[in-house]
Amino acid sequence: MSIHSIPTDLPLIDIARFHAGPQERSRFIGELRQTLHRHGFFYITGHGVDPNLISDVLSTSKRFFALPLEEKLKIEMVKSPHFRGYNRAGYERTRGKQDWREQLDINTEGTPVEIGPDTPPWKRLIGPNQWPDALPELKPLLLAYQAEVTRVSIDVLKAIAVALGQPEDAFAEIYEPQPSQLLKIIRYPGRDIAETDQGVGAHKDGGFVTVLLQDSVAGLQVETEDGVWIDAPPVPGTFVVNTGELLELATNGFVRADVHGVLAPPPGAERYSVAFFLGARYNATIPVIDLPQELKSAERGITVDPLNPIFREIGQNHLKSRLRSHPDVARAHHADLLGTEQLASDSLGSAY
Ligand SMILES: O=C(O)CCC(=O)C(=O)O
Ligand SMILES: [Fe+2]
Numbered sequence: 001m002s003i004h005s006i007p008t009d010l011p012l013i014d015i016a017r018f019h020a021g022p023q024e025r026s027r028f029i030g031e032l033r034q035t036l037h038r039h040g041f042f043y044i045t046g047h048g049v050d051p052n053l054i055s056d057v058l059s060t061s062k063r064f065f066a067l068p069l070e071e072k073l074k075i076e077m078v079k080s081p082h083f084r085g086y087n088r089a090g091y092e093r094t095r096g097k098q099d100w101r102e103q104l105d106i107n108t109e110g111t112p113v114e115i116g117p118d119t120p121p122w123k124r125l126i127g128p129n130q131w132p133d134a135l136p137e138l139k140p141l142l143l144a145y146q147a148e149v150t151r152v153s154i155d156v157l158k159a160i161a162v163a164l165g166q167p168e169d170a171f172a173e174i175y176e177p178q179p180s181q182l183l184k185i186i187r188y189p190g191r192d193i194a195e196t197d198q199g200v201g202a203h204k205d206g207g208f209v210t211v212l213l214q215d216s217v218a219g220l221q222v223e224t225e226d227g228v229w230i231d232a233p234p235v236p237g238t239f240v241v242n243t244g245e246l247l248e249l250a251t252n253g254f255v256r257a258d259v260h261g262v263l264a265p266p267p268g269a270e271r272y273s274v275a276f277f278l279g280a281r282y283n284a285t286i287p288v289i290d291l292p293q294e295l296k297s298a299e300r301g302i303t304v305d306p307l308n309p310i311f312r313e314i315g316q317n318h319l320k321s322r323l324r325s326h327p328d329v330a331r332a333h334h335a336d337l338l339g340t341e342q343l344a345s346d347s348l349g350s351a352y
Helices: 015-019 022-038 051-065 069-073 121-125 138-163 245-250 314-325 327-333
Strands: 012-014 041-045 085-087 092-094 097-099 102-106 180-188 198-203 209-214 220-223 229-231 239-243 260-263 271-279
Touching (some): 015 041, 051 138, 051 180, 092 314, 097 198, 138 209, 138 239, 314 327
Parallel strands (some): 012 041
Antiparallel strands (some): 041 239, 102 180, 209 239, 220 229, 220 260
16 A cells, blocks of 8 residues: 555555565665654554454444443542543543543553552552443453554554664663553544534643554544644554654654644544553653764754653653543542642643
């Protein structure tokens, strides 16, 4: 498939070429380097994820959202100090404004850490997921999918490292032994229920790499470097991949983290997506990549927003995003952190 056969100006990358013979791999790396500098969003094929797993995840997600509200509320996020679980539409905020989507968030399955006065606050993120009793097949499916998209994102990160003139494992310290694996299944209801078209407000993703699966309804939009908003519609068999703020920071702005958002679908329609955010091991600090001279001259520097500080310690960064996006969970479980530097006033918040 050529890049012109998809209905968008965003590029399409066949990640299988990274594993082809040396000539093909090096052509691929050259193209990826150009793409990465110009776009923080692209489509990938050749990812090797079983199409049956993908369709099962989408159909089972739809069945989850079709459960009675009381079943979904049994695993509401506000019950989890670790920011896991279900949120109704309007319960998450981007730039202080409500997002009109309902969603189930999971992350790496974990055991809670005992929290004392000297425990780093980000350890509160570690803990178990919440799963619906009424749909037992959701857990094994989403955990299998989470493992697969983790593999794909690490593969993309390795290709990015090579495209930046680094060894393949340049980012290994962020994903070994354990990356952060936030996975959201999402339903965007039609606009008549929502009374606003903010599915998700404009934001940059806060992690390293996002792998997004869209069902059949469009709505995702991306702001390009010259300030034009373009559509990133669903393309069967592909994922949309976008590079996040931490990668922008690690490359001093050579790699872009594009601002994007989702328009709520029209009345009567609904949109489904599954978003996976590869973040780093919480006790890592962001690596700074020393780019080769010819790439260094194309560094943009980073546009750090003083109202939305990026902390170099990963766990603190992730906790900040979660506290801002989920004020109800913050009030219920982390009131002691409110008003501290963990929660500077909101600006271009990530949609976590
Ligand atoms: O649902 C989508 O298509 C994108 C969602 C998104 O950008 C996010 O959750 O960060
Ligand atoms: Fe996003």
